[in-house]
Amino acid sequence: MPNRLLSLAIAVALLSACALPPTGDRAAPQQYQLSLDEYPTPLAEPLAGILLIEQPRAAPGFDNRNIAYQVRDFEIQHYTRSRWADTPTRMLNGVLINVLESSGIAEVVTTPATNMPPDLRLVIDQLSLQQRFTDSDTSYTQLRMRVQLIDPNAQRVLGSQLINVRQPAPSANAAGGVRAANAALAEAVVEITQFTEALLRTR
Template identity: 20%
Template sequence: MRVFLIILALFFGGCTTIKPSVAQYSIALDDLKINSSALGFKEKSLKISKAFASSSLSSHRMEYMESDHRVFAYSQSQWQEAPSVMIESTLLKSIREAGLFESVHPSKSRIKSDFILETNIERFMQFFSEDMKESHVEVVLNLSLIDAKTNTLFKSRTFISKSTTKSPDAEGGAEAFKSALSEIMMQNIEWLDGVCR
């Protein structure tokens, strides 16, 4: 009986597979150290609305596109948070640090703000060359500053950034996304600075 149990245990033990751990990536930006001299909206508040994005950008999947325009997902890599959530929090942090507004609030805040910043994520993708040896990322964000009292568009602008990856893989893509998003955040602050004057 013991021999039978040992053989049974070895049989089922041999059938089990060890699932490899999934690497998680984030695009949290370093401190941008932005100081603005604009005075126009120092007494106004801003709310960052929930980003408009495709369903794939609202998930943790890390996707990439091959040269024939087919989209795939990395099997052993994923985002720590959905890209739409990371972009929202990055906008909030960078605008708050810039000091352009008296206060900056997240979308879930119950505080009524003077302005709302709407974000439409038009592109957030890693692209590979035909031979799969090189890749780059592209980020396209359309930002709209809305007067919350009248629900009318105050200003709007589209930001585009591309960044070449250091390595054609998920880790290289994450680093390139961080670089591209950092550039857009700086451009956004400059734009808002000009709008506030």
């Protein structure tokens, strides 16, 4: 009888061990980036002197590295096995600096860390990024933000625009949502660049 009980205990222990995922799988969720492959062709000459890009600010619930999705209205959920490599606001900031610098829209594109007095400030807030499911197999990623161009010397807002971009996800999972997010980012950056250029040409 003792031998039988011992054998049963060993069998249960082995089954329990097989049911547990490997430690590495639990400790290392997949990480994804927001980035661009192409940058705009530079303008013939700059339209501004020093353009300061403020660190974008997120809408409530989106200032983290979680990849958000929504199945029901007003309810934010997060993928447990996938994360952003950094917060979307920080990744957007890096992309914007590179894009606007490549565009030649200003003589200098800078950040608050440089302590250079700017001629203009580009401010982005209310940023949200999430994959929204319309059914179990269909989803899209939505990127929303508000963009303002400010003249700090005149202490006035030159213009403000709400950006709301949707891109279909190629698959109903985190990877599909990320691909759609990068497509949405590319579209949003074009809108931001066009918005800024239009204001600078008419001021």
